[in-house]
Amino acid sequence: MDFIWIFFAFTCGLAVKTVNLPPSIGFLIAGFALNFLGYQADDSLKMLSDLGITLMLFTIGLKLNLKSLFKNEVWLTSSLHTIMWMLITFAIIKVLAIVALSYFAEIDSTTATLIAFALSFSSTVCVIKLLEENGEMRTRHGKLAVGILVIQDIVAVAFLVFATGKTPSIWAFALLALFFIKPIINRLITFVGHGELIPLMGFFIALGSYELFELVNIKGDLGALIMGIFLASHPKATEINKALLSFKDLFLIGFFLSIGFSATPTLEMIGLALLLVLVISIKFGLFFGILCLLKIRCRTAYLTALALSNFSEFGLIVAAISVANQWLSNDWLVILALAVAISFVITNTLYRFAHSFFSRYKTFFHQFERQTCLAEDTFCQPTQAPIVIVGLGRVGMGAYRAIREHGNTPAWGLDAESEKVERLSEQGIQAYCGDAEDAFFWERINLAKLELVLLALPKVIDSISVSTQLRSAGYKGKIAAIARYDDERTELEEFGIDKVFNFYAEAGVGFADESMELLTSNNGLNS
Incomplete structure (x- = not known):
């Protein structure tokens, strides 16, 4: 069956590449196709997906400047967007419930709040892959998008702690000892040289930090991100990132396939997922408007907002926990999985034309730009x-x-x-x-x-x-x-x-x- 996964992933990835679309869209299609043919995901696929996400967060940390998270255009944009999005989406869901639209008719206020919260996040995997494929990770809009995603990830971890009742143990304070052993870790990284030990060192640190944080009841993925940030100042940070790049991309194929395996849709569910996808335009408008108000250049605001205009795989985690706690029906897990997958396809497709579209309508976008801009953009x-x-x-x-x-x-x-x-x-x-x-x-x-x-x-x-x-x-x-x-x-x-x-x-x-x-x-x- 493993070969079947590889065959479908490669075939679908190659097919979408021929029409100038990112291979990740093909991997999503492959997952849905395999699910339709009756194949089921096993533990090995989940392990690949988890490895890919852990390595991705670790490599994000290696390229992240911690100070950037405290800039207004990062933390304030993320906070304002989440609050405004939840209010607007909650209102839309309640209106659909009032008109007795299928699956919305029986939604109460708690369920509506959970759905709005689940859809408030943007996909870390989708956005990072998008920026990397376009060589824009280190651009102004790329760093803004990553900063906002990190803030969202922190909120996500806080929700998981609340929803699962899994509170950090008293031993979590022992993690502060990492500051004292950082010189030892730095010397070890320097000592391994430039050969095959570099990627192995990356795996060791990323997975080791994951397990270390899990031991004290903190989400392991957050540990990988924090450790990456912790080591970002090391001269070999870029080299470790490059050494892990191919492994990360390969393992993330498991993530995209697993989204397809999570859904057994009906035509009605597909229609509702498409209806939810329509509100992505609101997500774009909120991000663009807030960033412009915070004196970000209109082009930077436009590209950042467009990259973040999707739903997150975290929405599936929220939905799964809500189903387990009987806060949400199982059908909503399928609907949200479809909405997440469709949003990935839309974002990847639209972003290919982002630069040419902006060039054509730059006069329109320029009218939203403030007369004064941030010192960083002068x-x-x-x-x-x-x-x-x-x-x-x-x-x-x-x-x-x-x-x-x-x-x-x-x-x-x-x-x-x-x-x-x-x-x-x-x-x-x-x-x-x-x-x-x-x-x-x-x-x-x-x-x-x-x-x-x-x-x-x-x-x-x-x-x-x-x-x-x-x-x-x-x-x-x-x-x-x-x-x-x-x-x-x-x-x-x-x-x-x-x-x-x-x-x-x-x-x-x-x-x-x-x-x-x-x-x-x-x-x-x-x-």
């Missing part, structure tokens, strides 16, 4: 530097240093990660924070002063998006980009990028050229 252009390097990773910083050594033409760097920009600025590097995929960003600066834009971005889709925004804003200079493979290089050249470098091939050429200089200098000495 930008002061360096006027004497005609070269900008977009993306300050290893390749981008290599290009920046090479241009500085050349000495004739100054350059500045642009990156969406504020923490990285702050760190580089302290080193004397002209680094600035900004989202290069934002059309308004390029419209707010003087493009006439720019002669060359270097796109040191890992994904082709990002380079194409930035180039599109540059050209639409009226940029007339040259654009260079990097590619990893020959087909990517061809795609960028056909798109109109002036110069494309295959950095694997170019690294080999540079290595050979500089090495040959050793022979030249040697011959000079011998003569």
Whole structure:
């Protein structure tokens, strides 16, 4: 049966990829198909799903800045959204109960509150996968979305404690000892080197923290998240995250399959699930409106709200606990499972067109933006530097240093990660924070002063998006980009990028050229 799961997951994932949709939608379809054919999930699938969620939360923590959770645009947005959403959704459910719509007719106020609460959360798995697939985890809207999700996860854990009656034991205070042994953990991570022990170390810490928190009656997934945050400052945090990436993606297939296995729907249930999905537009409107009121740029607010416009797998957990306590009928578990799955499909589909849609209707969205914005979103252009390097990773910083050594033409760097920009600025590097995929960003600066834009971005889709925004804003200079493979290089050249470098091939050429200089200098000495 395990092979059947793999076969269906691969086939459905490949099928949706051919129509330019994320494979995770195919995995959801595979789960429903297997369920329809009579297959049942067993413990191995649940184990894979749990492993995937634990690793995902751990890797989120590795990339999370704890200070960001205390920003108004994170905690206040999450709090206001939950309160307003529950009031509105409760009212809608009661109206449907009054008109005696099927399954709503017998809902009392307690049940309506539970359903509204279950639907208030956005899916951590869906949103993180969405951001990762689009290379937007470290963008302004990506970090906002993740911060809001973490706040929601904390609320979720609090509900589980209340609903299950599982209160932390007195030994939970012993977890404070982690602060004292952190230097030992850091030295251990450093000692393991860069080989196969790195992913094993990641598993050890993630699963170890899960078990440790479970021992003191605290949700283990919360322990994995906290431990990831705890180790986020370690120099190898990024390396551990990359080492776990493939494992996490593989295990999360089990999660998407399990959603399909959880539902045995009727046509009536599908209709009610679709009805619930319609209120996602309210979720988007609330997130967008609150973020704009808190002085977030309209594009950032739009992308954050769109990414969070789905229902969460946590809704199924709430529903399952409610069914066990006889607060909710079992049929509602199936309806909510369908609504969650459909919301995943809708979010993944709509987000593929998010950037182009915003570019087309940016004037409409701009009218909701406040006249003043947060200090983090302001930008002061360096006027004497005609070269900008977009993306300050290893390749981008290599290009920046090479241009500085050349000495004739100054350059500045642009990156969406504020923490990285702050760190580089302290080193004397002209680094600035900004989202290069934002059309308004390029419209707010003087493009006439720019002669060359270097796109040191890992994904082709990002380079194409930035180039599109540059050209639409009226940029007339040259654009260079990097590619990893020959087909990517061809795609960028056909798109109109002036110069494309295959950095694997170019690294080999540079290595050979500089090495040959050793022979030249040697011959000079011998003569």
